[in-house]
Amino acid sequence: DVKVTQSSRYLVKRTGEKVFLECVQDMDHENMFWYRQDPGLGLRLIYFSYDVKMKEKGDIPEGYSVSREKKERFSLILESASTNQTSMYLCASSLVLGGPWMDEQYFGPGTRLTVT
Amino acid sequence: GNSVTQMEGPVTLSEEAFLTINCTYTATGYPSLFWYVQYPGEGLQLLLKATKADDKGSNKGFEATYRKETTSFHLEKGSVQVSDSAVYFCALSDQTLMFSGGYNKLIFGAGTRLAVHP
Numbered sequence: 001d002v003k004v005t006q007s008s009r010y011l012v013k014r015t016g017e018k019v020f021l022e023c024v025q026d027m028d029h030e031n032m033f034w035y036r037q038d039p040g041l042g043l044r045l046i047y048f049s050y051d052v053k054m055k056e057k058g059d060i061p062e063g064y065s066v067s068r069e070k071k072e073r074f075s076l077i078l079e080s081a082s083t084n085q086t087s088m089y090l091c092a093s094s095l096v097l098g099g100p101w102m103d104e105q106y107f108g109p110g111t112r113l114t115v116t
Numbered sequence: 117g118n119s120v121t122q123m124e125g126p127v128t129l130s131e132e133a134f135l136t137i138n139c140t141y142t143a144t145g146y147p148s149l150f151w152y153v154q155y156p157g158e159g160l161q162l163l164l165k166a167t168k169a170d171d172k173g174s175n176k177g178f179e180a181t182y183r184k185e186t187t188s189f190h191l192e193k194g195s196v197q198v199s200d201s202a203v204y205f206c207a208l209s210d211q212t213l214m215f216s217g218g219y220n221k222l223i224f225g226a227g228t229r230l231a232v233h234p
Contacts, residue, residue: 004159040226041226042120042205042224042225042226042227043160043205043222043224044224045221045222048221058221090159090160092159092160104162104165105160105162105222107159107160107161108159109157109158109159110158110159
């Protein structure tokens with residue numbers, strides 16, 4: 001059974017702290033994604049990685065960075081957390097992208113981050 | 117630009133009622149269209165998809181038809197169950213939405229919450 005796991009379901013951090021959100025997939029997928037989910041806004045892509053050490057900015061990369069040192073692991077980093085980064089963070093992975101066929105993305109359960 | 121618009125929720129239905137959740141899109145090129153579902157406390161799962169005009173995606177009693185003339189992909193189910201209570205997201209993938217590596221991406225709607233009561 002395919003699986004995407006995220007390190008924490010709930011996280012509370014203080015303003016200015018450095019925050020690491022970890023995501024691991026066991027499907028040998030090349031592509032991994034970080035989204036944030038906010039009420040009324042749906043999912044917005046923060047960063048995307050299509051290979052180890054490769055990354056692309058999504059729609060809202062400001063205030064975030066990512067790291068992909070191993071194929072199965074994709075980390076989202078908040079260098080200095082702010083209250084407007086309070087949100088649900090979802091990680092996803094997929095096998096292949098491109099062409100007229102969009103392969104399915106598999107999602108983790110999400111991390112609800114609160115920054116106080 | 118490319119976008120997806122869904123009907124606002126919550127949608128509240130009795131068990132065995134007919135469900136329609138409207139989804140319309142704007143896109144350049146020829147998008148593929150998707151419905152994802154998020155059950156309480158879980159991540160998103162792909163429910164169904166359609167990759168070209170007039171295709172019908174179906175799964176678990178849900179259906180949606182890709183209507184290019186009306187730029188719509190409405191989700192329907194003939195008889196909902198309490199277990200269908202979830203948030204439903206419409207999404208599109210367009211080849212013109214390319215990253216520098218030539219990969220396309222998903223654009224999601226805001227989501228529609230469905231609550232089914234016995």
